[in-house]
Amino acid sequence: MELKGEEFNEFSSVEQLRIFKQSELLLLAKHYYLDEVKSVIKKKEIFKVVLEHLVDEEIFEDLVLSLLKSEKTEEFELRKLELEFQKAIKEMEIQKELKLKEIELQSRKLDTPRDQKDFDVAKNIRLVPPFSEKDVVQTPGRRKQNRLCHMNMIKKYYDRSKSVPPSHCYCLCY
Structure with a gap:
């Protein structure tokens, strides 16, 4: 379709200008001697430049430019x-993963045998013998450590009064 500038002046609507192909818009820009329009520019940008020029020439009214701005908005x-939709999708995926991990964690808790009870130190503290300085054995040699004789550790608390002196102990604790 050959397009001449005089023919376009007969067109009076922006919709007819929108229908034009990029090549036709380039011909129109050449007719009006618009130097900023080149063939590598996108059709939208060519359309915008041509439309602004036609408004300056008073072929179209200024309202047409407001339509162009409303398109941008x-x-x-x-x-x-x-972007909000993509964000919502990502949030839903994250929530789904969290729910799956919670379910997996709960299933692991259910799978572990609960036959053995946890050892509560506070309840069993009475089984630990109290510390006494008399029961400390000094070891000769390079490493000097203070420790209880293993014979005294085995005895119950009330039997410790009759403790085995370290010299009579045949273990390696002294």
């Missing part, structure tokens, strides 16, 4: 909604 809102 619509595109922005659409992009914003897309």
